[in-house]
Amino acid sequence: QVQLVESGGGLVQAGDSLRLSCxxxxxxxxxxxxxxxxxxxxxxxxxxxxxxxSDRSTDYADSVKGRFTLSRDDAKNTVYLQMNSLxxxxxxxxxxxxxxxxxxxxxxxxxxWGQGTQVTVSS
Numbered sequence: 001q002v003q004l005v006e007s008g009g010g011l012v013q014a015g016d017s018l019r020l021s022c023x024x025x026x027x028x029x030x031x032x033x034x035x036x037x038x039x040x041x042x043x044x045x046x047x048x049x050x051x052x053x054s055d056r057s058t059d060y061a062d063s064v065k066g067r068f069t070l071s072r073d074d075a076k077n078t079v080y081l082q083m084n085s086l087x088x089x090x091x092x093x094x095x096x097x098x099x100x101x102x103x104x105x106x107x108x109x110x111x112x113w114g115q116g117t118q119v120t121v122s123s
């Protein structure tokens with residue numbers, strides 16, 4: 001079992017930056033892939049970015065590539081999502097998710113979820 005706790009959301013203006021954190025705890029953490037998804041009102045939950053813990057491989061959605069960056073702190077078992085050049089269309093609830101083995105972009109593949117953190121970008 002893996003527990004995930006997100007933090008770092010808030011209200012910012014277009015062009016600003018924000019950093020989200022996802023702290024993980026539990027068993028078999030070293031085999032876990034960590035990912036961020038987001039869900040805007042009335043829309044599906046979409047993949048944003050993912051990182052595989054064992055080899056640090058990453059994947060980013062085209063809509064955030066070049067603006068968002070994943071990093072991790074091994075000592076804290078925490079993954080960070082640095083979001084730069086934020087746009088109003090980035091507004092959503094952001095969820096941290098975990099699974100074992102490889103990064104995938106389907107939310108249904110992920111077994112572990114955080115509670116979500118709201119990110120609002122005003123124009």
